[in-house]
Amino acid sequence: MSDIDIIHKAADQKYKYGFTTDIEQDIIPPGLNEDVIRLISSKKNEPEFLLNWRLKAYRHWLTMAEPDWAKLKYSPIDYNAISYYAAPKEKKELKSLDEVDPKLLETYDKLGIPLHEQKMLSGVAVDAVFDSVSVATTFKDELKKHGVIFMPFSEAVREHPDLIEKYFGSVVPYTDNYFATLNSAVFSDGSFVYIPKGVRCPLELSTYFRINASQTGQFERTLIVAEEGSHVSYLEGCTAPMRDENQLHAAVVELVAHKDAKIKYSTVQNWYPGDENGKGGIYNFVTKRGICKGENSKISWTQVETGSAITWKYPSCILKGDNSVGEFYSVALTNNYQQADTGTKMIHIGKNTKSTIISNGISAGHGQNVYRGLVQINKSAENARNYSQCDSILIGDKCGAHTFPYLDVRNPSAQVEHEASTSNISEDQLFYCQQRGISTEDAISMIVHGFCKNVFQKLPMEFAVEAQKLLEVSLEGSVG
Amino acid sequence: MAKSIDTSAITKHYQREFERLHGNSNGSLTAWRRAALDQFSASGLPSSKQEDWRNLNLGPISGEYFVATPAPELDLFNNLDFKYLPRTPRLVFVNGYFTAELSDLSQLSDEVKINSLTYLLKTDPKQVAKAVLGNTPESTNPFDRLNAAFFNSGVKIDLPARLIDPVTIQLIFITRPTSDNQVFHLRNLINIGSGSQLNLVEQYIGLGELNYFNNVVTDVVVEENGGFECTKIQAETPSGNQLSNTILNQQTDSRSKSLTVSMSGKLVRNNLLLALRGEGAHGDLNGLYLGRHNNVIDNHTLIDHIVPNCTSAELYKGILDENAQAIFNGKIIVQPDAQKTNANQINRNLLLSDKARVHTNPQLEIDADDVKCSHGSTTGELDSDTLFYLRSRGISTAEAQALMVNGFANEVLETISDDATRELVINMVSDWFINKSEIS
Numbered sequence: 001m002s003d004i005d006i007i008h009k010a011a012d013q014k015y016k017y018g019f020t021t022d023i024e025q026d027i028i029p030p031g032l033n034e035d036v037i038r039l040i041s042s043k044k045n046e047p048e049f050l051l052n053w054r055l056k057a058y059r060h061w062l063t064m065a066e067p068d069w070a071k072l073k074y075s076p077i078d079y080n081a082i083s084y085y086a087a088p089k090e091k092k093e094l095k096s097l098d099e100v101d102p103k104l105l106e107t108y109d110k111l112g113i114p115l116h117e118q119k120m121l122s123g124v125a126v127d128a129v130f131d132s133v134s135v136a137t138t139f140k141d142e143l144k145k146h147g148v149i150f151m152p153f154s155e156a157v158r159e160h161p162d163l164i165e166k167y168f169g170s171v172v173p174y175t176d177n178y179f180a181t182l183n184s185a186v187f188s189d190g191s192f193v194y195i196p197k198g199v200r201c202p203l204e205l206s207t208y209f210r211i212n213a214s215q216t217g218q219f220e221r222t223l224i225v226a227e228e229g230s231h232v233s234y235l236e237g238c239t240a241p242m243r244d245e246n247q248l249h250a251a252v253v254e255l256v257a258h259k260d261a262k263i264k265y266s267t268v269q270n271w272y273p274g275d276e277n278g279k280g281g282i283y284n285f286v287t288k289r290g291i292c293k294g295e296n297s298k299i300s301w302t303q304v305e306t307g308s309a310i311t312w313k314y315p316s317c318i319l320k321g322d323n324s325v326g327e328f329y330s331v332a333l334t335n336n337y338q339q340a341d342t343g344t345k346m347i348h349i350g351k352n353t354k355s356t357i358i359s360n361g362i363s364a365g366h367g368q369n370v371y372r373g374l375v376q377i378n379k380s381a382e383n384a385r386n387y388s389q390c391d392s393i394l395i396g397d398k399c400g401a402h403t404f405p406y407l408d409v410r411n412p413s414a415q416v417e418h419e420a421s422t423s424n425i426s427e428d429q430l431f432y433c434q435q436r437g438i439s440t441e442d443a444i445s446m447i448v449h450g451f452c453k454n455v456f457q458k459l460p461m462e463f464a465v466e467a468q469k470l471l472e473v474s475l476e477g478s479v480g
Numbered sequence: 481m482a483k484s485i486d487t488s489a490i491t492k493h494y495q496r497e498f499e500r501l502h503g504n505s506n507g508s509l510t511a512w513r514r515a516a517l518d519q520f521s522a523s524g525l526p527s528s529k530q531e532d533w534r535n536l537n538l539g540p541i542s543g544e545y546f547v548a549t550p551a552p553e554l555d556l557f558n559n560l561d562f563k564y565l566p567r568t569p570r571l572v573f574v575n576g577y578f579t580a581e582l583s584d585l586s587q588l589s590d591e592v593k594i595n596s597l598t599y600l601l602k603t604d605p606k607q608v609a610k611a612v613l614g615n616t617p618e619s620t621n622p623f624d625r626l627n628a629a630f631f632n633s634g635v636k637i638d639l640p641a642r643l644i645d646p647v648t649i650q651l652i653f654i655t656r657p658t659s660d661n662q663v664f665h666l667r668n669l670i671n672i673g674s675g676s677q678l679n680l681v682e683q684y685i686g687l688g689e690l691n692y693f694n695n696v697v698t699d700v701v702v703e704e705n706g707g708f709e710c711t712k713i714q715a716e717t718p719s720g721n722q723l724s725n726t727i728l729n730q731q732t733d734s735r736s737k738s739l740t741v742s743m744s745g746k747l748v749r750n751n752l753l754l755a756l757r758g759e760g761a762h763g764d765l766n767g768l769y770l771g772r773h774n775n776v777i778d779n780h781t782l783i784d785h786i787v788p789n790c791t792s793a794e795l796y797k798g799i800l801d802e803n804a805q806a807i808f809n810g811k812i813i814v815q816p817d818a819q820k821t822n823a824n825q826i827n828r829n830l831l832l833s834d835k836a837r838v839h840t841n842p843q844l845e846i847d848a849d850d851v852k853c854s855h856g857s858t859t860g861e862l863d864s865d866t867l868f869y870l871r872s873r874g875i876s877t878a879e880a881q882a883l884m885v886n887g888f889a890n891e892v893l894e895t896i897s898d899d900a901t902r903e904l905v906i907n908m909v910s911d912w913f914i915n916k917s918e919i920s
Contacts, residue, residue, distance in 0.1 A: 377859075379834070392846070394848075394851070395849070396849060397816070397848060397849045397850070399847075400846055400847040401846045402844060402846060403842075403843060403844040404841070405841065405842060405857070406840075406841045407838075407840045407841070407857055407859060408535075408838075408839045408840075409831065409837060409838050409840075409859040410837040411834060412833060412834055412836060412860075412861040413861055414859065414860065414861075415858075415859075415860040416857070416858060417856075417858045418840075418842070418855075418856065419855070419856040419857075420842070420844060420854060420855050420856070421852075421854035422844055422851060422852075422853040422854070423852045423853070424849045424850055424851070
């Protein structure tokens with residue numbers, strides 16, 4: 001078989017979702033200073049405390065240096081060349097989908113996300129973020145009945161300032177890291193979810209992010225609070241149109257799980273990865289962190305990363321409550337010149353805390369894939385348990401797979417296990433399939449799907465299908 | 481976070497030391513030494529914020545240590561009480577000084593060239609210069625640079641090509657400082673000719689109560705089809721420190737097996753680089769670290785697969801008691817050309833007390849596709865089910881624990897090929913465990 005051919009084919013696979021929607025946009029000119037931040041804040045009618053928070057973050061950001069420890073190579077980002085706010089001109093309050101700009105809806109249709117259809121058929125409530133302002137929120141009434149709050153962040157700031165003030169920045173403080181601090185200063189919009197005590201959220205919540213306007217970074221902010229005994233599954237998926245300039249995406253996601261609460265956060269990330277020569281593509285620097293505050297709480301991260309030129313993302317769990325559980329399931333695929341430095345942090349603080357890490361990396365073309373993770377067992381974490389498994393597949397001889405796990409154990413009763421392996425698809429496996437009449441391409445497809453199965457199983461049904469499709473788009477040619 | 485160390489005072493101190501020792505000499509070796517000192521002065525002592533020195537507090541060796549000059553002080557040799565193999569050939573160095581009274585070279589084949597570096601530096605500095613100047617690539621480790629500037633003892637071993645019988649040599653380095661805050665810079669240069677085999681037992685023994693610091697650099701080249709087995713035993717005193725920097729270069733079809741047993745010491749840091757430079761080379765890296773009191777043991781290993789068709793296997797195990805802290809950082813690099821690489825790494829840690837801690841960081845950096853690489857790491861305490869099994873058969877808790885700990889350690893120790901060496905090390909490890917109550 002010729003790997004080279006397959007890689008070339010895969011590389012030739014054009015980004016299917018590359019198009020831009022021609023909607024008049026309200027854009028702040030590129031540049032970053034306190035005035036820009038004040039302007040963003042005033043455009044969104046934010047309360048005083050939020051503006052002060054933004055300014056504090058900005059001032060702190062000025063004292064920070066961009067981190068260089070990740071195994072990523074990219075040309076320096078000019079933060080003053082980015083426009084920090086872009087919103088569709090449409091500013092009316094919308095109650096139903098009919099009021100939404102038909103062009104916007106058309107965009108979603110092209111992406112295969114017909115909002116209204118989804119509303120009826122799949123029972124998924126979609127809070128669609130088009131660039132930076134949420135324009136349509138569905139299923140609000142159904143959620144309202146259960147007392148679930150699911151709304152754009154900017155709206156939540158106005159309607160539930162007490163909740164925002166209590167939880168906002170409580171997991172990812174504005175001083176956290178370079179990109180989170182930048183986000184804290186300039187974040188545009190995002191989603192806020194609040195599940196009251198004892199409520200099992202009746203729907204899978206989902207947000208679609210999309211970068212549209214050229215040269216606008218997107219700085220989303222997501223906050224999910226699950227009160228005692230509540231249960232929520234949140235889905236996030238991204239596709240972005242084709243662009244030549246590198247676009248910056250620095251989102252922050254915060255999860256708070258109280259006693260007995262369960263949060264499941266699933267991501268399918270398919271930002272534009274750049275062309276086959278590594279030109280263009282999204283820079284994705286995301287800070288995601290959840291805290292299991294109460295006993296028996298659980299946070300589960302599942303991610304399928306197939307897009308972005310640069311992925312810098314470490315969804316983490318702080319296991320503070322006794323018996324709390326953290327999970328991280330990841331499939332990261334890098335093709336052409338994509339680079340991914342991703343992984344997780346599991347901080348065990350409470351007694352009998354458990355964490356599981358399953359990370360599968362697939363590298364093809366010139367792709368570079370890094371797993372970087374930390375498992376920290378604090379002295380207080382009696383009987384903590386961790387299991388990590390990081391496997392990588394290499395397709396082609398120009399790509400790389402790297403594993404950097406950090407395991408810090410300060411309590412002898414802890415059981416920490418880590419294993420990792422890296423290999424290519426073996427000739428034996430291919431031969432076995434081929435002799436049963438399966439073509440090389442189909443065989444590779446089967447093997448890769450099998451390799452990712454343990455993660456796909458963790459995705460909600462609707463997403464599992466999409467995830468497999470995305471994997472195919474990214475590897476088509478080699479993965480049938 | 482560790483306290484930040486004022487490095488300017490330290491670099492000034494070592495510059496003064498350099499003037500004291502080498503101020504009047506010149507020549508290519510001195511120029512090389514001076515360049516190394518300049519590199520050290522530029523970088524200063526590493527801080528725990530640097531990735532390679534993460535979690536390590538270099539406090540114990542950041543004070544003003546004075547470079548000890550090897551000299552015979554005969555009264556040192558009385559009442560030396562330590563475990564070693566009474567076998568030959570054996571070279572014993574006390575405070576870097578080669579002591580013929582304790583050594584025995586009668587069984588050594590004439591073909592093996594072996595010399596004390598102190599002697600060579602006096603009689604034939606050009607030969608030393610040639611050996612160290614050819615030492616490429618130069619390490620950026622500040623302690624290697626410091627060693628380069630000051631080394632004044634150690635051993636140079638050259639095995640000619642195609643020796644029929646393997647050569648076994650025992651090196652014993654005894655450190656009994658004569659005053660507080662002495663530093664000993666040892667450099668061992670070993671060259672194994674093609675087709676020959678060297679079995680080396682390297683034993684470091686600390687004596688006395690005084691503070692000291694051993695800074696050891698070992699440079700090994702295994703030529704084509706050569707073999708090298710090294711058992712290194714580090715037993716410094718509770719106030720003694722050791723930093724070691726070992727570079728193992730392997731040429732085509734060569735084999736190596738190295739075992740590092742770290743038994744005690746206030747601060748022990750081992751840097752071990754295994755560079756597989758010739759196709760078909762195989763390297764085994766094994767380690768056992770035993771920590772107690774406030775021992776800090778840090779093992780940084782790097783296996784560099786530079787060419788295709790090489791294999792490596794790594795097994796490091798640690799047992800940590802009381803306040804001990806261990807760091808294990810094992811990196812495997814597979815360079816873009818190194819196809820058909822097979823590399824495995826395992827690190828296991830046993831925590832015996834609730835104050836012991838371990839930081840492990842196994843890393844894979846793989847840039848070739850036709851490879852099989854894996855690593856695994858575990859940390860935990862003694863398995864309660866196994867303990868119960870033994871207790872239910874009438875074995876006391878202490879005995880059962882001892883059995884389990886010895887069993888845990890023996891997996892590593894059984895890799896030693898030589899019976900006598902293995903027995904010595906196993907005895908030392910059992911003693912370490914039995915001494916538990918006495919020392920604490």
